[in-house]
Amino acid sequence: MRKNYLLGMALMASLSFYSCDKEVIYVQDGNGVESVADGAQIITLQVENGGDGLATRAGRPLYSAEAKQTIENVKLWICDNTGKVVYVKEISNWNTDGSTVYTTGGHGRQTTIELKDMDKLAAGSYKVYAVGYSNSSDYVLTDVTNVAEDGNFSENMVLSLSNTVGEEIFAGQMEFTVETGKGFKKPIVLNRQVAGAFAYVKDIPFMEGAKYLKLVASAQNQSLVLGNFNSVDLAGNGSGNDANVKYVVNGENGKSGSETYEISSIDLNEWFTAIKDENGDNLIDAGDNWKNPYSSEGHPTFQKGSAFGGEFVIPFAHVDGKQTLTLQLTNAGGNVLRSWKVNLRSSDEQLDQTITCWNSVSTDWSTEVTDESANIYSLVRNHLYGIGTRMNDDPGEGTDPEPNPSDPDDQPESLNNKQELVLKVNDNWEVIHGMELD
Structure with missing residues (x-):
């Protein structure tokens, strides 16, 4: 019989920007030491909990750096x-x-597969692959x-x-050898295959006609490549101190032309009853003028006055000489009224890394890049890039519509008089990057 463990994990960041951590799926036993009977072949699929949208869409919305999972399907091949x-x-x-649910060696969900009779593997070398995905996915999943x-x-x-x-979406692989008369219990970890980005802000400048806060990027990839996996269990949600953290751009089919890619758009009318400044402080009035657009759902909760x-x-590689992320305050027609550069901190570890990229021409992982600077950087797999600190979907715990404003894990970034945005990168998500507004 045969067991494998699949695991998924994730994490987010603060109004510093974060790089996406990971949700991981494992094929392994919880401690890696559980014994099996002679000849037993055991696979335990284990998805670890690690690391906007007002619209309904496939997969879960990104509300924070919280470690969680909502995938409905896992498929495994040997x-x-x-x-x-x-x-x-x-x-x-x-x-x-x-x-x-499991809690040994991590936390998440798992199931066990026992290979018996005709399903048992003969002696030889094998690879296991697994993918975890959502129902009604927006990916074309024919190859899965x-x-x-x-x-x-x-x-x-x-x-x-x-x-x-x-x-x-999550994926991973593992290689192993079956010996005659011997069983096995081997791990395979499925990591999150995408990056994440968010803006959590307050003290929004009042400008006549202001309607949207948009997070835009210098590039966009429109296809995801499942390969060059990081099939290990990273410790901590976005801690970024694991020696196994990888920096991979696994996207292709880039958007053509000079048009910027809009990652997310905050409709300020969803968060404020009116875009006004009656007290004359040059900021959009908060207080009773603020509303939580998710309040009817009971969650998530946000700091009063935030968006x-x-x-x-x-994931995508940086564009030479071009600001990677920008936060824009625009009117209804898209005209930019004010903007902030969103930068990695100069001390961010990503700036010292060689980043492996998919080469769509040679169809291999032969391309390597080094990020140019704190404002010209790549968005890499399973890292979260965030403005503001937002560690939980529901800091109000489902009952408090205005969570504790002193909670260090729930701090929107003030835009008042700010010239820099800071990004941070996460692990469970792999790394949390602290970002700066410029």
């Missing part, structure tokens, strides 16, 4: 040394009755759903996106 698929397992309703037993598996799957924004917008993002 391939022999020729790449032929010899075993397939699909699990639906993963986040409900398809798995159970149609790969069956006796087919061939392509590790570097390219998934195009039918929408304009990213969607959370939030965020999305998952297909």
